[in-house]
Amino acid sequence: MSATLLEQARAAHEEIERLERLVVKELQKEAKTHKERLHQNHRVKNMVDSIVDTTERLANIYEDNDNSRRDEIAALGGQTTSGQNNVFSAFYDRLKEIRDYHRRHPNARVVDAGDELEEMLKEEPWIEFSGEESYGRYLDLHDLYNHYLNSKFGHLIEYSAYLEEFNQTEKIPRNQKLTRQYREYLANLLEYFVYFFQRTQPLQDVEKIFSKVEGEFEERWNAGTLEGWEDKGTGNDQSSAVEGPLIDLDDYDSVEELSELGGERLKEALAALGLKTGGKVEERAARLFLTKFTPLEELDRKHFAKGTQQSQKKLEEEASNQVHAFKEVALMEAQVQRLCELLCEAIEETKAHVEKKQALRYEEMEAEREEEEVQAESESDDEEQQIYNPLKLPMGWDGKPIPYWLYKLHGLGQEFKCEICGNYSYWGRRAFERHFKEWRHQHNMRCLGIPNTKNFHEITSIKDAKALWERIQERQGVNKWRPDLEEEYEDKEGNVYNKKTYTDLQRQGLI
Numbered sequence: 001m002s003a004t005l006l007e008q009a010r011a012a013h014e015e016i017e018r019l020e021r022l023v024v025k026e027l028q029k030e031a032k033t034h035k036e037r038l039h040q041n042h043r044v045k046n047m048v049d050s051i052v053d054t055t056e057r058l059a060n061i062y063e064d065n066d067n068s069r070r071d072e073i074a075a076l077g078g079q080t081t082s083g084q085n086n087v088f089s090a091f092y093d094r095l096k097e098i099r100d101y102h103r104r105h106p107n108a109r110v111v112d113a114g115d116e117l118e119e120m121l122k123e124e125p126w127i128e129f130s131g132e133e134s135y136g137r138y139l140d141l142h143d144l145y146n147h148y149l150n151s152k153f154g155h156l157i158e159y160s161a162y163l164e165e166f167n168q169t170e171k172i173p174r175n176q177k178l179t180r181q182y183r184e185y186l187a188n189l190l191e192y193f194v195y196f197f198q199r200t201q202p203l204q205d206v207e208k209i210f211s212k213v214e215g216e217f218e219e220r221w222n223a224g225t226l227e228g229w230e231d232k233g234t235g236n237d238q239s240s241a242v243e244g245p246l247i248d249l250d251d252y253d254s255v256e257e258l259s260e261l262g263g264e265r266l267k268e269a270l271a272a273l274g275l276k277t278g279g280k281v282e283e284r285a286a287r288l289f290l291t292k293f294t295p296l297e298e299l300d301r302k303h304f305a306k307g308t309q310q311s312q313k314k315l316e317e318e319a320s321n322q323v324h325a326f327k328e329v330a331l332m333e334a335q336v337q338r339l340c341e342l343l344c345e346a347i348e349e350t351k352a353h354v355e356k357k358q359a360l361r362y363e364e365m366e367a368e369r370e371e372e373e374v375q376a377e378s379e380s381d382d383e384e385q386q387i388y389n390p391l392k393l394p395m396g397w398d399g400k401p402i403p404y405w406l407y408k409l410h411g412l413g414q415e416f417k418c419e420i421c422g423n424y425s426y427w428g429r430r431a432f433e434r435h436f437k438e439w440r441h442q443h444n445m446r447c448l449g450i451p452n453t454k455n456f457h458e459i460t461s462i463k464d465a466k467a468l469w470e471r472i473q474e475r476q477g478v479n480k481w482r483p484d485l486e487e488e489y490e491d492k493e494g495n496v497y498n499k500k501t502y503t504d505l506q507r508q509g510l511i
Contacts, residue, residue: 005061005069012058019051026121038136038200042125045202127199136200138350139343141166144189151181160354163347167340169333170228177329178322186332193339200346209342210335217334221327229330249292258285276305394427418460420444 026044031037064070075090132140145162148154153176157165165171166189176182194206220226247269252258258266259281266284267277275287287303340347357365393401394412407413415425416432421440426432435441436457445452448462450469459465489502491511505511 005072009058009061012054012061015054016051016058019047019054022121023047023051034137035135038127039124041202042127043120043123046125047120048203129199133196134353136196137346138353139163139196139346141192141350144185144192147185147188151185152176152179153182153185160351160358163351163354167337169336178325183329186329186336190332190336190339193336193343196346197339197343201342204342209338213335213338214331217331221330226330226334229326247288249289252289252292255282255285255289258289261285271305274305275303416460419462420448420460420465 023044026040026047029040031040061069127136129135130140132138132142141163142159144166145159148162148166149156153172169186172182197204198206217226221229224230247258247261247265249258263281263284266281266288270277270284270288273288273291275291277284279287290299290303360368387400389401391401391404391407393404393407396402410428410430412428414429415427416429417423417425418432418435418441421435421444424435424440426435436452442452445456445465448465450456450465455472456465456468459468487499488496489499490496491502497505502511
């Protein structure tokens with residue numbers, strides 16, 4: 001008997017709620033070590049992925065593209081395809097299906113999905129790390145370092161120096177950033193950082209981070225404020241010779257003014273445009289002056305040099321492709337820079353780790369590695385091993401049961417209950433005597449309206465405490481201050497009377 005759509009929707013809602021409670025329960029646990037925090041984050045990530053998958057399945061049910069959910073709801077109400085309502089027949093048909101199913105499957109039992117979900121809190125996710133990464137503590141950039149050394153844009157440096165310079169892409173010349181070698185290196189660098197970031201911080205959304213980076217990149221690129229790319233890739237390095245020869249023809253009104261620039265300058269400008277460079281200075285100036293009012297694609301073909309006749313449209317297309325390629329490179333550099341900012345702690349720890357390794361001998365490195373392995377094994381054994389405590393002794397400061405002789409010496413097996421504290425149990429004479437000065441006992445005594453003095457020490461019954469307080473009040477009644485006899489009043493003549501005498505004389509009109 002397959003589950004109906006309504007039952008599937010109910011089970012999906014229940015699964016989502018259980019997973020949400022498990023996420024809260026997992027995040028409430030305090031992870032002490034780096035490994036525990038990493039496993040906790042990955043467990044939460046797996047549960048969040050399960051919630052997303054279940055929610056998508058639930059959304060498909062509610063969309064009801066094939067109207068099966070609507071038909072099922074109508075069938076529950078007894079409505080048939082002909083429009084007639086027969087609730088009882090629909091109910092008994094469904095009851096018959098359920099009985100037939102259980103008759104055919106007498107050993108069928110209900111599987112509690114909660115037990116399976118609880119197991120997710122105990123699993124240890126398998127995360128792939130290299131030995132150099134030390135379970136996500138350090139970066140492993142050795143392959144990228146070798147790629148950098150064997151490339152034309154790199155230079156011979158130590159690995160520790162490379163960790164300082166690998167994100168300083170502005171030092172690489174512009175003419176080398178369009179090479180296939182640099183683009184492969186940058187793509188591999190970005191891929192490694194994304195993979196490392198997903199393994200060490202699985203709860204972060206890389207796509208959301210990159211979408212924000214792309215938005216900021218587009219604004220800065222269009223405004224020309226991106227560091228190192230202010231010209232949007234249209235400029236040139238010192239190695240290029242295109243920027244110098246170009247001449248702004250708007251500054252010249254005649255061929256004679258252009259002729260004053262000289263033959264070499266005019267020759268370079270004509271060559272940059274693909275025009276013929278021969279002839280006298282006046283002929284070169286006249287040929288160049290034609291381009292001030294006539295686009296290159298409309299010029300007569302006789303003015304172009306053989307083999308270099310390119311239309312202005314083709315030149316603009318090549319320039320546009322070059323700018324687009326530079327933009328892709330600049331975007332990858334911006335993404336790498338953003339990931340470096342998020343992983344700055346891991347980068348700094350990697351630098352310190354590499355510098356420390358360089359100062360150690362091989363024997364010291366092996367000894368340190370063995371010590372780390374033994375420490376990791378002991379930590380895992382301590383976590384997995386359950387403390388043997390058959391007598392249920394109290395725990396000491398080291399997290400282990402205290403010795404039995406100390407347990408007997410302090411009388412921790414003796415229980416004292418205090419009714420004033422809400423029948424709270426105190427184990428041992430020392431804890432019982434100390435509790436009379438603690439906040440719980442003091443607060444409850446104030447609630448009873450009784451001062452917490454030494455007279456009530458060892459009193460744990462509410463009835464005895466009230467009776468003792470009444471006797472104390474009666475005993476103090478002899479010496480109690482009486483305002484009618486002891487409060488003094490003075491008349492206009494300076495005579496002093498007590499309150500009772502003063503009021504009597506005042507009523508008689510004698511004062």
